[in-house]
Amino acid sequence: xxxxxxxxxxxxxxxxxxxxxxxxxxxxxxxxxxxxxxxxxxxxxxxxxxxxxxxxxxxxxxxxxxxxxxxxxxxxxxxxxxxxxxxxxxxxxxxxxxxxxxxxxxxxxxxxxxxxxxxxxxxxxxxxxxxxxxxxxxxxxxxxxxxxxxxxxxxxxxxxxxxxxxxxxxxxxxxxxxxxxxxxxxxxxxxxxxxxxxxxxxxxxxxxxxxxxxxxxxxxxxxxxxxxxxxxxxxxxxxxxxxxxxxxxxxxxxxxxxxxxxxxxxxxxxxxxxxxxxxxxxxxxx
Numbered sequence: 001x002x003x004x005x006x007x008x009x010x011x012x013x014x015x016x017x018x019x020x021x022x023x024x025x026x027x028x029x030x031x032x033x034x035x036x037x038x039x040x041x042x043x044x045x046x047x048x049x050x051x052x053x054x055x056x057x058x059x060x061x062x063x064x065x066x067x068x069x070x071x072x073x074x075x076x077x078x079x080x081x082x083x084x085x086x087x088x089x090x091x092x093x094x095x096x097x098x099x100x101x102x103x104x105x106x107x108x109x110x111x112x113x114x115x116x117x118x119x120x121x122x123x124x125x126x127x128x129x130x131x132x133x134x135x136x137x138x139x140x141x142x143x144x145x146x147x148x149x150x151x152x153x154x155x156x157x158x159x160x161x162x163x164x165x166x167x168x169x170x171x172x173x174x175x176x177x178x179x180x181x182x183x184x185x186x187x188x189x190x191x192x193x194x195x196x197x198x199x200x201x202x203x204x205x206x207x208x209x210x211x212x213x214x215x216x217x218x219x220x221x222x223x224x225x226x227x228x229x230x231x232x233x234x235x236x237x238x239x240x241x242x243x244x245x246x247x248x249x250x251x252x253x254x255x256x257x258x259x260x261x262x263x264x265x266x267x268x269x270x271x272x273x274x275x276x277x278x279x280x281x282x283x284x285x286x
Contacts, residue, residue, distance in 0.1 A: 001229035003224060004224060005234070006022070006233075006234050007022045007233070007234075007235040008021070009237045009240060009260050011263050011265070013266070013268055015037075019049070025045060025052055025055070025084075026057060027042050027054065027056050029056065029058050030059035031059075031264065035264070046084070053085050053086075055084060056078070056079060056084040056088065061093065061213065070090055072102075072106055075087075075090070076113060080113075080114055083124075083126060084126050086129040086208065087128060089131065090102035093158065093161070094161050095133055095134075095135070096134040096135070099143065100146060103130050104150075111128060127208075128154065129154040130152045130155050131157075132144045137198070141198075148202065153207040154206060154208040154209075154210070155203075155210070156211070157211055159192060159212060159236075164190075164195065167191040171193070171222065172187075172190065178218070179250065183253075183254055185254055185255045189218065192219065193222050203230050209230050209232060210232065210235075211231060214238055216255070217238050217249070217286065218250065224286075239279035240280070241256040241258055243278075245258070
């Protein structure tokens with residue numbers, strides 16, 4: 001199978017390494033709004049490297065962590081402005097009904113405007129990518145099923161839904177062998193992996209499946225070993241966060257509790273930059 005393409009969000013001081021380190025482009029809306037240099041970098045990149053996959057994320061997780069909300073009109077206009085291959089539809093962490101309401105409201109109100117903006121331009125229209133949400137495996141599966149019934153062809157699965165860590169996985173002993181321990185992060189990772197394995201037949205019905213974030217990037221190896229070729233892309237800031245905290249990937253005791261905003265404008269030391277390079281390449285090598 002073709003390897004899952006990975007992206008690890010980089011701080012501003014390392015955007016010039018994006019082409020070398022990342023296998024596709026993952027753009028966060030809240031950073032696109034906040035930092036002109038970030039916005040101009042990705043707009044220019046879209047012009048110079050149209051062959052690279054670009055996914056525009058709605059920053060729902062970051063807004064959730066900061067207690068903020070997504071402005072739907074601003075986001076729709078930014079989709080038109082950036083012209084990504086895919087844009088992630090609005091979602092609310094662990095809330096199936098709110099996510100479905102937001103998703104179909106956005107599509108009813110804004111999708112046609114996005115399509116019209118590209119009429120007669122000769123440019124590819126960005127494709128909507130819906131996030132499955134829910135507070136149980138049953139809710140998450142039924143959310144995916146609803147998208148399939150409504151002929152949404154591209155979906156994403158979140159990483160931080162609390163029920164993931166409480167589920168069963170036959171891979172727990174493998175984590176103890178690989179890492180010498182079984183952490184809460186490993187349990188989240190294994191829970192998502194087991195859900196994907198359980199929902200494999202449905203997920204194969206979609207054209208593009210994206211994995212949003214990760215509690216442990218080792219899961220990439222589990223998907224590729226299983227031949228899950230329907231998973232096309234995966235993003236996580238985990239390798240970068242470990243480097244910022246001073247850890248080589250998989251030598252950390254737990255996932256660093258920071259978000260990208262905390263180091264986006266930080267002037268990194270040469271040691272931190274080198275460790276970011278090491279960690280992302282270690283992630284890719286999985």
